[in-house]
Amino acid sequence: MNQKEIYNKLLPYIEESGLHFDAPMREYTSFRTGGNAALLVEPANLFELFSTVETLNKEKCPFVVMGNGSNTLFRDEGYNGVVVRVGEGIDRIRIEGNVIFAEPGILLSTVSKKAMEHSLTGLEFASGIPGSLGGAIYMNAGAYGGEMKDVVISTASIQRNGMMKDRKVDSINFGYRKSIFQETGEIIIGVKLYLQSGNQEEIKERMKELNAKRNEKQPVSLPSAGSFFKRPQGHFAGRLIEEAGLKGLSVGGARVSPLHAGFIVNEGGATAKDIIDLMKLVQQTVYDKSGVMLNPEVRII
Known part of the structure; x- marks a missing residue:
């Protein structure tokens, strides 16, 4: 892969501060180890993400998408391709009644906290999970008896051909630590969750209890x-x-x-x-x- 050529192709769409040559992936993953990526791209919004994916597809450049890096390990040899990191800037959230609309770069723990602030129950299990929402959907993250499949209504994603795809929960094929996104390579750009109304103090207490358990046993x-x-x-x-x-x-x-x-x-x-x-x-x-x-x-x- 010619990093400089890809860099120049992306530069019209991505701020220079969001493009990193020879990026040490140990700094972006929770294992704090692993090799370098030839090029790391950090889109600042959904338009930049769309433009990045479109450009990389057009150039037939190998790439992987990651979120907070809490479930990813890069080999010491590194990755001779582009790593697209979905995070800050692609992390908006909106709550209407019992429904949460959120972008994939938001931390799952943040979504859980926002749900609690709106007296919504069902995401307490996620309060201590360090990953992003997109990553949590990708692997159907779960803990303490709860899983993402229990709260997801639908997702929006970009297919590898650049086309948009909307999926209802029954077409996401959630299983134990799996989803259809692992097979299709679609990039999640939006998530819709449905939670039950609950008592804010009880929700807060449950989150506190689960986090104490996690800190004690992990x-x-x-x-x-x-x-x-x-x-x-x-x-x-x-x-x-x-x-x-x-x-x-x-x-x-x-x-x-x-x-x-x-x-x-x-x-x-x-x-x-x-x-x-x-x-x-x-x-x-x-x-x-x-x-x-x-x-x-x-x-x-």
């Missing part, structure tokens, strides 16, 4: 991507890892958290290779001991 002080593995049917990943004697196991600067075996953490200086090697070691050991193959929840690029 290694929130260390860089990680949250639960690293998907929950296997009929099992819990953390329990299988612990039963295999892997709690606290480390490879380089990466460690299976001694606090919660379902988390892989960066204890300082971990490379992406350390994390991936530890992942493979955990997968093989758990499979040898239980016959269950663990699959990563984290997107590895």
Whole structure:
């Protein structure tokens, strides 16, 4: 990929401050490690996002879209393409009665807080999830018995051919940590949620309770991507890892958290290779001991 050529093609649409050569993706992901992207684009609004996608498609340039980077790991070799980061500027929110209209770059925790301020219940589970709304829809994020599929009415997205697509919830094909967007490559640009009316104090108390539980049982002080593995049917990943004697196991600067075996953490200086090697070691050991193959929840690029 010719970074300079793509840069010049994007410059009429994107402010210079939103274009970054050789961008260190460790600064944009919660694992705080990984290689560089040839070019990072940070659109400041939906028009810039549309223009970016249109230009990259026209130039047949490889690109990936990310949000807050809380569930993404870039390999140490980096990414020889364009990373489109959807965040600040594409984060507007509007609430009308029980319906929330929001753009994908807004943090999920912010949406949860706004819902509470409007006495709307159903998003308490999301109050401590660090990702963006778009990323949460992409992977059907969930915690403590709640999932995004429970509150989504519809989405608007850009298809890879540049055409707009509106989807009702039943065509999003939500499953456990999956959605149709993982298959189609559509880029979410708008989300419509429906929540129930509730008691603001009760909602606030529930959020406080869940965040206290998260802070007590999860290694929130260390860089990680949250639960690293998907929950296997009929099992819990953390329990299988612990039963295999892997709690606290480390490879380089990466460690299976001694606090919660379902988390892989960066204890300082971990490379992406350390994390991936530890992942493979955990997968093989758990499979040898239980016959269950663990699959990563984290997107590895």
